[in-house]
Amino acid sequence: MIEVDISKCTGCKRCEAVCAFFRTGKINNRLARIKVMNLYEIGIDGPVVCNQCKERYCMCCPDDALSMGSLSQVIISPTLCTLCAACEEACPIGAIEIFDDLVYVCDLCGGRPKCVEACTEGAITYEAEGAEYPSLAFFKKETNKMNPSQKRHFYIKRQGSEVRKKWSKRYA
Amino acid sequence: MLKFGYGGRVLRINLTERKSQIEMLDPLWVRDVIGGRAANTKRLFEELDPNCDSLGPDNILIFGIGPLTGSLLPASAYYTVTAKSPLTGILGDSTAGGQFAAEMKLTGFDQIIITGRADSLVYLMVTESGAELVDCPEYAGKTITEVTKSIRRERKNYSIQVAAIGPAGENHVLFSAIVSSGNRVNGRTGMGAVMGAKNLKALAVRGSHSLEVADPLAFLSEVEKIVKDILSHKEYKKRYQMGTTMLMKDLNNIGILPTKHFQEGVCIYVDEISGQKLESKHKVKNKACFNCNLHCSRYYMVGDLEAEGPEFETLCSFTSRIGNSNLPFALEMNAYLNQMGLDSISTSEVMGWIMECQEKGLIHPDDLDGLSITWGEVDKIRDIVNMITFRRGIGDKLANGAKKLAESFGEEARKLVMQVKGLDMICGDPRGIKGYGLTYAIASRGADHLRAEPYFELTNRKDEAKKRFGTEKAADRLAEEGKAALVSYSEKIALLTDSMTMCKNIGLCMDILNFERASALLKSATGIDYSPEYLEKIMGDFFDIEFKLNRSFGLRREDDTLPERFLKEPLNEGPTKGSTVDIKRMVDEYYKIHKWE
Structure with missing residues (x-):
């Protein structure tokens, strides 16, 4: 899985830019499967990407268009998908989003994620095996009625509050 | 289309x-x-x-x-x-x-x-x-x-x-x-x-249009070269750690750190207000612009205050330039100015000018609604900035900038406004960086370095100077010789960075961009056949538009100069001691290159 350490993120969005570019040949954050939030008011930045949560909320697809690959990544079948947005609604952190009639979610680039290569800060790392998949049950409850952008914001803000506690201890 | x-x-x-x-x-x-x-x-x-x-x-x-x-x-x-x-x-x-x-x-x-x-x-x-x-x-x-x-x-x-x-x-x-x-x-x-x-x-x-380039693979290969050059640049580490605040000590080391409103070029308490100090005491993390791999900006905390920055100009403007050795105060001001939306350099100039004029007895407090202030008086500085923001009391006059404020005072006081064409001067004493001096004088928006950013003169690359500008002196910060050639080259690269667009710290100061590279980038991205020669030509031609535009606003050749202090009064101490600027010589040479008048 892709691990994110938001305390190291500078908000540069290189991960987001290369994700879109290498997968589509274009730049546009809606085409990226990893999306960076910049929370200017609290100095927190962080990418949101599918972390293959324990619960697998997205697998609720009524058309069975979603499945799990050998790396535990989400795989979408474009032929089965009807763009009903059930997966988008189900993901508690906004890591799945539909744009221009396609579902965008991280598929780990087949095991060599481009975003990890692009990050010069060590904020994104990749572990092929032995990863402990996190539970997103807390976020599922809290972000129930939000859109993907709001979910990502909530998720990063929440994680950021932990980072800020450390900052305050040391610097304030 | x-x-x-x-x-x-x-x-x-x-x-x-x-x-x-x-x-x-x-x-x-x-x-x-x-x-x-x-x-x-x-x-x-x-x-x-x-x-x-x-x-x-x-x-x-x-x-x-x-x-x-x-x-x-x-x-x-x-x-x-x-x-x-x-x-x-x-x-x-x-x-x-x-x-x-x-x-x-x-x-x-x-x-x-x-x-x-x-x-x-x-x-x-x-x-x-x-x-x-x-x-x-x-x-x-x-x-x-x-x-x-x-x-x-x-x-x-x-x-x-x-x-x-x-x-x-x-x-x-x-x-x-x-x-x-x-x-x-x-x-x-x-x-x-x-x-x-x-x-x-x-x-x-907020948009959903995608950015497409004409030849993605060719563009990518140009980009990858640049990515490598940035990561392996000899200034990478220093810029990563401190960003432009590294200049506090760098400029002080050569005696050109504006101190007490440009009366001095060496600040004895520089270690208290340096980029190093900021990094070790207050920086909590690096910040970056979109898709940058230098990450030269910083987020800091001090007490219950936090913000991004400051860059060198703001740091210097609120420390040595106004005689303040209190770093946390400068950080407080950076946060405040950014939230209120004020330019730090011009705000500092208003106060620095009053401080110097009052020290010299040129302005009486009664002339300024009872305002009396001297170097580093942080509580008063805080009040004045607030009064300017809301145009409260005397702040209403101060909010028009130092040059307009000075118009109601005597000639001695007016001369002490550190401005060109009404724009307050940036932090870098031109007596020790002559190419910058020329840039402040000719810059089309007034006393500013970013129009050319002739950082080259600080890099001591003599052979490269001879090759590029015909004289080793172009790499000698104290020389006037070769500076018109240097500035008229780097103003084109500066314009190129601002137009295609790219960061000037990387493109120009780190010498990453040139016409060949820009040509390859622009060709592969836009599909338009921009040759290096054509790029150099159109960038050069552009200055005629600027020239005509500013003439239509009433500017004249006499406006391309520096405050008298830099032409007549040498600094008394430090590695720039004794130097003044022969601005006329450089401006004349610069005009010749442009074939103006």
Whole structure:
């Protein structure tokens, strides 16, 4: 899985830019499967990407268009998908989003994620095996009625509050 | 139609009529200016009535980006805001990085041109479909962060980027700024006041147009070379750690750190206010502009205050320049100025000028409503900045800038304003960096280094100097010789960075960009056959437009000079001791190169 350490993120969005570019040949954050939030008011930045949560909320697809690959990544079948947005609604952190009639979610680039290569800060790392998949049950409850952008914001803000506690201890 | 690199469209908004209109960007029109700053200036030149009131409805406010903005090119995150300046009455513009420009790219508009004046406070939401004008009386008096946060929350979209003005812009402080990404500032020449005068609180952008390049593989291979050059650059580590604040000690070491309002060039307490000190005591993490791998910006905490920055200019402006050794206070001011939307350099100049004049007995407190202040009096400085922001009491006069303020005082006092063409001078004593001195004198927006940023003269590369500029002296910071050649080269690269767009610290100071590279990048991105020679030619030709525009505002050759102090009074101590600037010689040579007059 892709691990994110938001305390190291500078908000540069290189991960987001290369994700879109290498997968589509274009730049546009809606085409990226990893999306960076910049929370200017609290100095927190962080990418949101599918972390293959324990619960697998997205697998609720009524058309069975979603499945799990050998790396535990989400795989979408474009032929089965009807763009009903059930997966988008189900993901508690906004890591799945539909744009221009396609579902965008991280598929780990087949095991060599481009975003990890692009990050010069060590904020994104990749572990092929032995990863402990996190539970997103807390976020599922809290972000129930939000859109993907709001979910990502909530998720990063929440994680950021932990980072800020450390900052305050040391610097304030 | 322009398909690659460019969005290919221009958005015009008339605030008086509350109407907007979408136009195609004419490929022929933009070809010889590329985009960004150069395109904005050309637009102003063609459409502005030079006699218009800069704070009236006829002034034209332009947000512009270039064909590489928001692309895979590192540090391509810049946008330029252009209008007639209310501070100087001539060409005004200011660029900023952060995230705004990359999002503006996705709206598909290369320029957003704003005219007229709204009858009450509004903000603009621009998407790929055009502009939506939103009444926002509730935003009056709000800070940058409050407005940014509110717009994102109300629209339930946190990818929205906002460029806003603070209370200073609303109050038409003539050196007020526009701020985006929380702390990214279009600081110089009072663009915030122009926005405020149009009753425009913020410009918000969010787009879904994709940026496509003509030859993705060729573009990628050029980008990868640049990525490597940045990562392996000898200044990488230092810039990563401190960003431009590294200059506090670097400039002090050569005796040109403005201290006590340019009376001294060596600051004895520099270790208390240095980039090193800031990094070790207060920096909590690095910050970066869109797609940059240098990450030279920083987030800091001090007490219960926190913000991004400061850059060197703000740090120096609120420490040595006004005789203050209290770093936490400077950090407090950085946060405050960014939230209120004030330019740090011009704010500092107002106070530094008063401090020096009062020290010399040229201004009596009674002349300033009882105001009496000397070096480093932080509580008074805090009060004055607040009075300027809200034009309260004497702050109302101070808010017009040091040059206008000085007009009601004697000649001795007027001479002490550190300005050129009405724009307050940046932090770097020209007596020890002659190429910069020439740049301040000739820069089209007034005393400013960014028009050419001849950082080369500080790099001591003698052989390279001989090769590029015909004399080793071009790399000797104390020499006048060769500086006109250096400046007339680097002003073209500076313009190129502002127009295609790329960060100047990387493109110019780190010497990453040249015409060959720009040619390869622009060709592969836009599909337009920009040869290195053609690029050099059009960048050179552009200065004639600027020249004509500023002449139409009434500028004359005599305005291309420096404050008398730098021509006549040598510094008394340090590695720049004894040096003055022969500005006439350099300006004459510079004019010859341009074949002006």
